[in-house]
Amino acid sequence: MTALVAAGGLADLWALPFMRYALLAGIPVAVLAGLVGYFMVLRSQVFSGDALSHVAFTGALGALAFGIDARVGLFVATIAVGAALGMLGNRGRADDVVIGAVFVWVLGLGVLALSVYTASSHSATNAAAGANVLFGSIFGLSPAKATSAALVAFALIAVVLVIARPLLFASLDEAVAAARGVPVRALGVALLALVGATAAEATQVVGALLLLGLLAAPAGAAQQLSSRPYVTMALSSAFSALSMVLGLLGSYLVPRMPPSFAIVAAAATIYGLAVLFGRGLRKRPQRTGEPA
Amino acid sequence: MPTSSGLDPVLTWNLVDDMRQVLEFPFMVNAFRAGAIVAVLSGLIGWFMVLRRQSFAGHTLAVVGFPGAAGAVLVGVSAVYGLFAFAVVAALVIALVPGGGTRGYSEESAVTGTVQAFALACGFLFVSLYGGILSGSNALLFGSFLGITQAQVVVLLAAAAAALLVLAAIARPLLFASIDPAVAAARGVPVRAMSVVFLVLLAVAAAEVSQITGTLLVFALLVVPAATAQLLTARPGLSMVLTVVLGVSVTWLALFVAYFSAYPLGFFLTTIAFALYVGAVGARRFRAVGR
Numbered sequence: 001m002t003a004l005v006a007a008g009g010l011a012d013l014w015a016l017p018f019m020r021y022a023l024l025a026g027i028p029v030a031v032l033a034g035l036v037g038y039f040m041v042l043r044s045q046v047f048s049g050d051a052l053s054h055v056a057f058t059g060a061l062g063a064l065a066f067g068i069d070a071r072v073g074l075f076v077a078t079i080a081v082g083a084a085l086g087m088l089g090n091r092g093r094a095d096d097v098v099i100g101a102v103f104v105w106v107l108g109l110g111v112l113a114l115s116v117y118t119a120s121s122h123s124a125t126n127a128a129a130g131a132n133v134l135f136g137s138i139f140g141l142s143p144a145k146a147t148s149a150a151l152v153a154f155a156l157i158a159v160v161l162v163i164a165r166p167l168l169f170a171s172l173d174e175a176v177a178a179a180r181g182v183p184v185r186a187l188g189v190a191l192l193a194l195v196g197a198t199a200a201e202a203t204q205v206v207g208a209l210l211l212l213g214l215l216a217a218p219a220g221a222a223q224q225l226s227s228r229p230y231v232t233m234a235l236s237s238a239f240s241a242l243s244m245v246l247g248l249l250g251s252y253l254v255p256r257m258p259p260s261f262a263i264v265a266a267a268a269t270i271y272g273l274a275v276l277f278g279r280g281l282r283k284r285p286q287r288t289g290e291p292a
Numbered sequence: 293m294p295t296s297s298g299l300d301p302v303l304t305w306n307l308v309d310d311m312r313q314v315l316e317f318p319f320m321v322n323a324f325r326a327g328a329i330v331a332v333l334s335g336l337i338g339w340f341m342v343l344r345r346q347s348f349a350g351h352t353l354a355v356v357g358f359p360g361a362a363g364a365v366l367v368g369v370s371a372v373y374g375l376f377a378f379a380v381v382a383a384l385v386i387a388l389v390p391g392g393g394t395r396g397y398s399e400e401s402a403v404t405g406t407v408q409a410f411a412l413a414c415g416f417l418f419v420s421l422y423g424g425i426l427s428g429s430n431a432l433l434f435g436s437f438l439g440i441t442q443a444q445v446v447v448l449l450a451a452a453a454a455a456l457l458v459l460a461a462i463a464r465p466l467l468f469a470s471i472d473p474a475v476a477a478a479r480g481v482p483v484r485a486m487s488v489v490f491l492v493l494l495a496v497a498a499a500e501v502s503q504i505t506g507t508l509l510v511f512a513l514l515v516v517p518a519a520t521a522q523l524l525t526a527r528p529g530l531s532m533v534l535t536v537v538l539g540v541s542v543t544w545l546a547l548f549v550a551y552f553s554a555y556p557l558g559f560f561l562t563t564i565a566f567a568l569y570v571g572a573v574g575a576r577r578f579r580a581v582g583r
Contacts (some may be wrong), residue, residue, distance in 0.1 A: 220402025
């Protein structure tokens with residue numbers, strides 16, 4: 001009975017164009033975030049993701065201020081800064097004070113771009129740009145934007161899966177991987193560039209401020225439940241996609257609840273449940289080497 | 293954010309005259325007062341924070357202020373109280389969760405990321421329930437110096453005075469515990485209690501700074517002046533004084549420039565502070581080369 005109602009509800013959802021495009025873009029982006037987030041949590045690089053989300057805000061609004069498509073600014077800024085962080089990474093971990101000083105300034109630039117953009121015209125769409133970039137506007141995705149976000153997400157998922165094996169090796173035992181001829185450094189740079197691209201994708205869905213929830217929570221939950229790398233990776237993507245679907249559904253049922261809140265709340269709930277009911281004694285993969 | 297005064301402010305070469313023009317408005321006088329209070333408090337507490345490498349705890353406490361302020365506005369209380377309440381509760385939670393109050397990078401984990409994102413999401417929910425997404429969230433996130441009331445200045449001053457009294461009382465043992473916790477513990481300094489008290493002080497400072505800079509730009513006053521001063525001198529007393537001087541000058545200069553400009557305070561505040569930091573890094577390199 002409940003299953004029937006749920007199935008009927010889902011069919012109704014699919015009939016709504018804005019919901020169809022939200023699911024079309026949201027699920028691939030969530031799967032991508034789950035995969036990339038797994039590697040980030042494994043390598044203790046969660047704060048690089050935090051930093052890249054600030055860059056995403058400034059990139060998107062900077063592009064808008066110059067009259068370019070926000071997505072161009074998003075991808076250029078996040079991938080460039082991600083790769084740069086990766087290259088600096090091997091020379092020792094950046095100081096938290098340095099990161100703090102640089103990223104508060106990056107946000108300051110974003111605030112400037114926001115005010116330039118909102119002042120350039122008095123239309124309501126411009127005025128909402130700040131809130132949309134910060135908190136996402138998944139129900140506002142046009143068919144073209146949803147399709148391109150989905151295609152880019154599929155391409156990035158393919159890249160992650162191709163480099164997953166050597167990347168896993170390099171993340172678990174950097175020294176041995178390097179000795180066996182795995183290009184450890186290049187993989188580190190590639191991963192941070194991928195995190196950047198994922199931040200750019202996720203900004204369009206849940207917004208620059210909330211994307212950390214989609215990167216960190218599903219991966220953290222998956223690590224509570226399994227220590228086998230490929231199982232954890234799959235669980236992380238599944239949890240992320242599940243949060244997306246539950247969040248969209250929740251915000252459809254309770255219209256006053258913004259979708260990005262519902263998605264992050266679902267992810268945080270899954271994480272909380274995993275911590276409470278996960279296996280207490282799970283073997284953690286041994287981390288060696290200094291992560292960036 | 294253009295200034296909302298009826299007159300169009302014009303910057304002339306006569307700086308005294310400009311200053312008189314700025315201070316003609318009570319809200320600007322309040323902004324300068326509030327800015328000074330916040331800069332002194334955040335400078336001193338930020339100085340210890342930078343020394344103790346707890347920037348990310350400071351970031352988390354500041355982010356938690358956003359749902360606090362938005363929730364307070366939603367239930368019809370002044371945002372100030374929400375900021376203080378949420379930040380102090382979060383500080384106690386961080387301090388009491390096992391392992392959470394320890395120093396440094398141990399906070400770098402999925403937990404912190406999840407908590408931060410969830411806090412911001414809650415703030416967004418409250419703001420959108422309130423219905424004032426545009427002006428509401430931007431002012432809470434990126435700050436606003438317009439419309440700071442006399443009452444707010446009094447609250448800021450009272451909280452800052454209380455926090456500074458506590459800090460003055462524990463300053464010496466705190467410095468000892470921050471520089472060498474092991475030796476301090478051996479000498480009978482209550483290191484653990486010290487770190488709990490300090491986190492609460494940090495929460496008060498983060499909540500105060502949020503009122504000027506917004507919750508996202510708190511580092512502009514909490515981290516950058518202290519980091520700049522610590523680059524310039526290694527002597528604790530001198531670098532504390534330098535931090536306060538830098539913090540107050542950056543805040544006042546940014547308020548002054550923002551008043552005459554069409555662009556937001558947050559941009560000027562972060563840019564001036566960051567420029568000084570970069571200058572200090574450069575000066576240090578230069579001195580090292582000269583030796």
